[in-house]
Amino acid sequence: MTDLAAVAERAGLTLVGTRPRFSHYLSDAAHRIPFAATLAWYRVQASLQRNRLGLLWIVLRPMLMSLVYGVVFGFILSSAARPQNFVPFLLIGVFTIDFFTNSLSSGSRAITSNVRLVQSLGFPRVLLPFASTMEQAIRMVPTTVLLYVLLLISGEPPRWSWLLYVPILLLLWLFNLGVAMIAARVSVHARDLQQVIPIINRIVFYASGVFLSIDGLLQGAPWPFRIVQLLPTYDFLEIARDVLMMGHAAPTVAWIAAPIWAVIAFAFGLIYFWQAETRYGIDS
Amino acid sequence: MASTADPAMAEPRAMIVVDNVHVRYSVHAAGRRASAGNRRIGDRVVGSVRQVHALKGVSFVVAEGESVGVVGHNGSGKSTLLRAISGLLPVSEGRIWADDRPVLLGVNAALLPELSGAKNVKLGLLALGVDSATAEAQIPVLAEWAGLNDFIDHPMRTYSSGMAARLKFAIGSARRHSILLIDEALATGDRAFRAKSAERVRELHDAAGAVMIVSHSMRSLRDMCTRVIWIDGGNLRMDGEPGEVIEAYQSEGGTSRPRR
Numbered sequence: 001m002t003d004l005a006a007v008a009e010r011a012g013l014t015l016v017g018t019r020p021r022f023s024h025y026l027s028d029a030a031h032r033i034p035f036a037a038t039l040a041w042y043r044v045q046a047s048l049q050r051n052r053l054g055l056l057w058i059v060l061r062p063m064l065m066s067l068v069y070g071v072v073f074g075f076i077l078s079s080a081a082r083p084q085n086f087v088p089f090l091l092i093g094v095f096t097i098d099f100f101t102n103s104l105s106s107g108s109r110a111i112t113s114n115v116r117l118v119q120s121l122g123f124p125r126v127l128l129p130f131a132s133t134m135e136q137a138i139r140m141v142p143t144t145v146l147l148y149v150l151l152l153i154s155g156e157p158p159r160w161s162w163l164l165y166v167p168i169l170l171l172l173w174l175f176n177l178g179v180a181m182i183a184a185r186v187s188v189h190a191r192d193l194q195q196v197i198p199i200i201n202r203i204v205f206y207a208s209g210v211f212l213s214i215d216g217l218l219q220g221a222p223w224p225f226r227i228v229q230l231l232p233t234y235d236f237l238e239i240a241r242d243v244l245m246m247g248h249a250a251p252t253v254a255w256i257a258a259p260i261w262a263v264i265a266f267a268f269g270l271i272y273f274w275q276a277e278t279r280y281g282i283d284s
Numbered sequence: 285m286a287s288t289a290d291p292a293m294a295e296p297r298a299m300i301v302v303d304n305v306h307v308r309y310s311v312h313a314a315g316r317r318a319s320a321g322n323r324r325i326g327d328r329v330v331g332s333v334r335q336v337h338a339l340k341g342v343s344f345v346v347a348e349g350e351s352v353g354v355v356g357h358n359g360s361g362k363s364t365l366l367r368a369i370s371g372l373l374p375v376s377e378g379r380i381w382a383d384d385r386p387v388l389l390g391v392n393a394a395l396l397p398e399l400s401g402a403k404n405v406k407l408g409l410l411a412l413g414v415d416s417a418t419a420e421a422q423i424p425v426l427a428e429w430a431g432l433n434d435f436i437d438h439p440m441r442t443y444s445s446g447m448a449a450r451l452k453f454a455i456g457s458a459r460r461h462s463i464l465l466i467d468e469a470l471a472t473g474d475r476a477f478r479a480k481s482a483e484r485v486r487e488l489h490d491a492a493g494a495v496m497i498v499s500h501s502m503r504s505l506r507d508m509c510t511r512v513i514w515i516d517g518g519n520l521r522m523d524g525e526p527g528e529v530i531e532a533y534q535s536e537g538g539t540s541r542p543r544r
Binding site for chain 1: 297298299300301302303304343345368369370371372373374375379380381382383384385386387388389395396398399403406407408410411412413415416452456
């Protein structure tokens with residue numbers, strides 16, 4: 001039977017069911033980025049057409065969320081945990097963390113909810129989690145414009161440093177993409193992950209200080225505080241507030257940790273996702 | 285069929301090489317295929333699980349420009365074979381080589397059901413590596429070819445299974461120089477569509493692609509194929525001229541299932 005192997009070799013064929021070399025995989029994926037971009041854009045369009053209020057929902061949802069959290073926690077929070085300038089603090093927190101939590105949950109479904117597409121067409125599968133985070137990034141455009149408007153209304157003076165929020169979001173996107181690739185692969189192995197994601201999102205929401213001042217709350221506990229400070233989402237929220245809010249300085253560690261987290265998540269996620277390339281689409 | 289040279293030895297380049305391939309999988313009593321992916325903690329692996337030996341050592345070579353029909357009774361392993369070649373089903377033993385990532389067209393309908401046919405065409409072509417401008421230009425061409433007319437702008441979930449199958453076939457065969465695996469996807473078409481798809485398949489192998497077609501329609505296999513293989517109980521029973529193989533298959537009751 002080795003003569004068949006020789007035939008295959010002479011014709012320069014590749015073995016089916018083996019993953020491509022990493023460098024080939026990357027260049028192949030890079031070539032087909034228009035596919036992922038178009039898919040993301042069509043998805044946004046389709047989701048807008050389904051709802052009667054369409055585009056409005058993209059901005060209404062985080063606004064209503066902020067309102068609810070603002071009212072509830074505005075009453076409950078003790079003075080230590082209650083941050084200065086509560087309204088802009090909360091708005092930046094909710095709007096920014098939404099980008100992460102939405103990317104995580106749609107990323108975890110990137111393969112499992114597109115099985116037909118995966119089974120019908122051969123393309124680097126990493127484009128699917130890429131498309132799902134890109135979809136969230138597109139949704140962040142109107143949301144970010146709204147955030148600037150709301151900050152102005154709440155009395156924050158506009159500054160040049162507001163422009164830095166955009167590169168911070170791009171960095172957060174890189175981080176989200178890494179996490180989405182990991183979640184996409186894990187939920188192929190065990191779909192159960194999708195049940196746990198809302199819980200993870202809750203934990204992230206509370207631990208990252210979306211509506212309360214972690215610094216104030218953990219003042220007397222240096223160790224837990226140091227751990228929370230290494231939480232990537234905490235770092236991103238803090239540096240976002242640093243550039244957007246007057247008189248809110250992020251700890252130095254956040255400025256260092258955020259880009260490191262983004263690069264680590266992206267690199268690890270890409271390799272981890274690629275390693276299971278041949279498993280995606282195999283029916284279960 | 286212009287009788288091409290004897291299919292005995294491949295002077296043209298090989299496109300698909302299947303070398304002693306076995307596929308085994310186990311099925312839960314409930315009918316779910318058991319795999320690492322869906323096993324639940326606490327599932328008893330022994331007892332309620334049945335082993336299926338779907339392919340039992342199949343070998344053949346498909347060369348450039350060939351279109352190979354696959355016949356066999358239901359459950360003989362035809363679809364398993366195509367899924368294995370496309371890489372969607374891991375082989376338990378043996379190896380499969382292919383020139384390109386094969387495109388498998390099955391009966392399951394839409395790619396992205398919530399999007400229109402036109403958007404599905406564009407996405408499908410982009411995913412296959414066609415550039416954006418060409419993909420855009422192909423939309424009306426493929427819509428016309430698949431006979432969709434105005435439906436091209438409707439969401440694909442509203443399509444009949446025939447319309448969806450035609451559009452998927454159009455997308456999958458739009459790119460030249462590729463390997464196309466067709467699993468009953470043509471069965472839903474009417475006579476006019478069958479004629480058109482036969483022509484498309486011919487174009488594909490003129491352009492040095494390779495096509496494999498699973499079908500219960502002996503007529504369309506005779507129309508389209510340069511060679512037919514017969515899979516029987518997971519084994520390769522016969523491999524040769526379409527006329528000969530089909531005749532042998534039918535004389536053994538292969539006609540029991542009427543042509544669709």
